[in-house]
Amino acid sequence: MKNVIEFDIKKFNLQNGLKVLTLENHFIPIVSYYTFYKVGSRNEIPGITGISHLFEHMMFKGSKKFKNISFDKILEPMGGYSNAYTSRDMTVYYENFPPDVLKLVVELDSDRMGSLNLVSKELDSEREVVKEERRYRTENSIIGKMDEELYLAAYSAHPYRFPIIGWMSDLSNINIDDCHGYLETYYNPANSCIVLVGDFNTNTALSIIEQNYSKIQVNPVKRQCITKEPTQTGGKRVEYRKPAEVYSFMVGFHAPDINNPDILALEILRTILTDGESSRLQKKLIYDKEIALSVYSDFTWRIDPTLFVLYVQMKPNYSSEEGEKLLYDEIEKIKNGDILDKDIIKAKNKIESYFFKSIKTTLGLGEKIGSSEILFGDYNFIFKVLDEFKKIEKNNLIKVVNKYFIKDNRTVVTLVPKSNEGS
Amino acid sequence: MKEIKLPEYKKIKLDNGLIVFLMKYTKLPLVNFRFLLRRGSVYDSPGKEGLARITASLLKKGTSHLNAVEIFNEIDLLGGEIECSADLDYSIAVGEFLSKNWDKGFDIFTDIILNPVFDEKEVERKKKKTLGEVIARKDNPGIVANLHFSKFLFKEHPYGKPISGTESSINNITRNDIINFYNKHYSPENSILVIAGDFEEEKAMNKLYSTLSKWAANPDKDKPVVKSPSLEGINILIVDKPDLTQSQIRFGNVGINKNSDDYFAVRVMSKILGGGFNSRLNNEVRVKRGLTYGITSRFNTPLYPGEFVISTFTKNKTILETIEIILGEIKKIRTENVFEKELEGSKKYITGLYPLSIETLELMSKQLTDIEFYGLDNKYIENYRKNTLSVGIDDVKYSAQKYLQTDNLAVVAVGNMKEIKKDLEKLGKVVCKSYKDEL
Incomplete structure (x- = not known):
């Protein structure tokens, strides 16, 4: 059996710099269509934090050819579905739809790339929607707020410190001129990439795409993210006080950017630490010591140096202190070489499974291809990397754990439950 | 419209009443197992809410062949997953493994369904963890709203009972309750099994006949009492x-x-x-x-x-x-x-x-x-x-x-x-x- 599935992905470059990636897959009559923009909260400045995400909402509010009508009002009655997300590095739009709707989707998507219709009144109602989103995801979500506090404390200079959703005051402040400026600075074909996966014919699709996108002018990105995060010079701690039933804490270590090969060993380490009931931290904190309810980690590969995050939710009546101590003990053991070959095989098998799970759907496959192209400049990277993981050995893991998992490089946010006063 | 249908599959009814579906699908090197038992939280006895779910989640916490640690070590080593849970009307176990390991994964999967031992220590561990989760969920307003809505709407109807239990009901559940629930309800006539994906059919049939076909029939005609609530105003x-x-x-x-x-x-x-x-x-x-x-x-x-x-x-x-x-x-x-x-x-x-x-x-x-x-x-x-x-x-x-x-x-x-x-x-x-x- 072959280890990595070969995909027949084709790449086309339009004259205006737009990249188009296609992968035919005819199992079900569905096409997944992605537009990736290489811009996210990484590109923001104080006063207008959250603009990348608010702007993402505005992209559904109509464009020149489809004025005063929302994207979904046109697409849904044709049998399609659309959504989008904003991360620190990217803004990503996608649609799932039956094959006969492809032409319409290309018209809709190219029109909003080339001539978005930004209207003040729409912005005013949408900023209220986003404020509700912020109340939902951050202000009334313990884990959401802890995550916000963690990035804010861990980064002192780099825009990764800003919450993707933005500060409430900035959401009130962003105006239509800010949106126009943002559009002109970042939204253009050369800063973007289109991915199609599913039931279509490549030549037909490409000709529709060329016809609709070629007329969009090249407009190079005018502003880059310059700030470099200085090296952290000592551990940081933040206390978050909030009514809660259980303690929890988050630990973040600064970790390298996507061009640093250490990210592979760190991903294996992440799997060894937290994935599966037999992982080091689940086994120790949840099973053996029975002091935690859940353990979770996040190691998102990013353009600039990222954060390796560990999260532990304690059992009622157990303090974070007890959890933190056990967590650091496990890390110290690994630093001293306590990793079994079995742990590494397990992690590599898990990573292989994750990969196949992530590409089960045309939407999942498109996401992999596009983010690989945007982040690594190579749509194939995400497939090739499976072989790279196989080369990682025990000494690589010990090296990275000693390099990054040190106190001076660490930020900790602890949730300290306080009683819920009032009625 | 292009026809939408599943890939070809076989449906077999074993002598003991177990319904089995085998569906070959080789697009990705994965195999999926799905076991469904026609008994869920509506069969929880009053005051023991959460019993069906705790019983299901303890399946993989030790069998007559492997203890809990051996089971999760083996599942993780194979890069696989097995999740067991219960919903209102049914209990369920779902497994997914890489094709290269599917047979080893299936052996564990059948073992946990047929031979769970409900070890005393594991029962206590699971009860304490569930209790912690029941308390911790109060920190999530969306979950609090869902649980209260079901209860407020359905009142004493079984769909109003929280599937994962309450603090007092979890405390009430004993190891005997769990063993009784398993013995009474887990039976081949109540069950459906699917094997789907990139696997060898002959091997699958051999495995079925050497294990699951020997699962003894155990009639269970239990039916829940379901009376729709009436709401006024x-x-x-x-x-x-x-x-x-x-x-x-x-x-x-x-x-x-x-x-x-x-x-x-x-x-x-x-x-x-x-x-x-x-x-x-x-x-x-x-x-x-x-x-x-x-x-x-x-x-x-x-x-x-x-x-x-x-x-x-x-x-x-x-x-x-x-x-x-x-x-x-x-x-x-x-x-x-x-x-x-x-x-x-x-x-x-x-x-x-x-x-x-x-x-x-x-x-x-x-x-x-x-x-x-x-x-x-x-x-x-x-x-x-x-x-x-x-x-x-x-x-x-x-x-x-x-x-x-x-x-x-x-x-x-x-x-x-x-x-x-x-x-x-x-x-x-x-x-x-x-x-x-x-x-």
Whole structure:
């Protein structure tokens, strides 16, 4: 059996710099269509934090050819579905739809790339929607707020410190001129990439795409993210006080950017630490010591140096202190070489499974291809990397754990439950 | 329209009554197992809520061959996953493994179903963890709202019982209860098994005949007592959590079951009202007024009529405005015909995206167990889009009148009572609880 599935992905470059990636897959009559923009909260400045995400909402509010009508009002009655997300590095739009709707989707998507219709009144109602989103995801979500506090404390200079959703005051402040400026600075074909996966014919699709996108002018990105995060010079701690039933804490270590090969060993380490009931931290904190309810980690590969995050939710009546101590003990053991070959095989098998799970759907496959192209400049990277993981050995893991998992490089946010006063 | 159907599969009924589906699908090197037992939390005895779920989750915590640690070490080493849980009407185990390891994964999968030992230490460990989870979920306003809504709507009906239990019910469950639940209900006649993906069929058959076919038949004719609750007036429950700046709202009544003749009409009606981004509710509450980030309506369709629920959230001071808009939209869809264009668009939306419901192995496995479990027509998938397209304007109105209520319904709001109570009293009778109180 072959280890990595070969995909027949084709790449086309339009004259205006737009990249188009296609992968035919005819199992079900569905096409997944992605537009990736290489811009996210990484590109923001104080006063207008959250603009990348608010702007993402505005992209559904109509464009020149489809004025005063929302994207979904046109697409849904044709049998399609659309959504989008904003991360620190990217803004990503996608649609799932039956094959006969492809032409319409290309018209809709190219029109909003080339001539978005930004209207003040729409912005005013949408900023209220986003404020509700912020109340939902951050202000009334313990884990959401802890995550916000963690990035804010861990980064002192780099825009990764800003919450993707933005500060409430900035959401009130962003105006239509800010949106126009943002559009002109970042939204253009050369800063973007289109991915199609599913039931279509490549030549037909490409000709529709060329016809609709070629007329969009090249407009190079005018502003880059310059700030470099200085090296952290000592551990940081933040206390978050909030009514809660259980303690929890988050630990973040600064970790390298996507061009640093250490990210592979760190991903294996992440799997060894937290994935599966037999992982080091689940086994120790949840099973053996029975002091935690859940353990979770996040190691998102990013353009600039990222954060390796560990999260532990304690059992009622157990303090974070007890959890933190056990967590650091496990890390110290690994630093001293306590990793079994079995742990590494397990992690590599898990990573292989994750990969196949992530590409089960045309939407999942498109996401992999596009983010690989945007982040690594190579749509194939995400497939090739499976072989790279196989080369990682025990000494690589010990090296990275000693390099990054040190106190001076660490930020900790602890949730300290306080009683819920009032009625 | 291109026909939508599952890849070819075989259905076998073993002598002991176990139904088995084998479906080859080789697009990815994965194999999916799905085991469904026709017994779920509705079989929890009073005061022992959470029993079905705890029993299921203990399956993989030790068998007569392997202890809990050996089981999770082996599953993780194979890069696989096995999850066991219980829902209202059924208990379920789902496994997925890389093809290169599928046979080893399947051996563990059958072992945990056939030979669990419910080791005393593991039972205690699981009880303590579940208790912790039951307490910790109070920190999540959305989950608090869902749980209280089911209870408030269904009252003593088994669908009102929390599937994962309460603090006192978890404390009440003993190892004997778990063993009895397993012995009484886990039997081949009550079960359905699917193996789907890139596996060798002959090997699968051999494994079936050497293990599962020897599972002794064990008749269990138990049926739950199900009496639909009656609601009078607009019943409002406030679950007070003073630190919240936004209220979680759940709104609805008892709806339909999976086998209902009105299923497709209700599906289309619910899409028009609160499905997708282009629904009436999303348009009025989010798009036009910016009152929420999300609002949906949904009919949960289990074996017996389940809940119809509208879910949303808004800042405390706009809670009344939001609920009034919802009520207005329900009145409208009950009394006025929907527009032809709206109806056609909604049907196209449902049918256009329907192929996604068989896109992955686990979805295909789920379709097979659904058809068998709910006793659906074996052309259910092939006919789904045709049945959706046959829904007309009158069907939508009829189903709205029959299954949406404006006078007798349940509303749950989780939020700051001081800020929302006065507003909600304008709508109907309000009762209050603290989020700390038991369900």
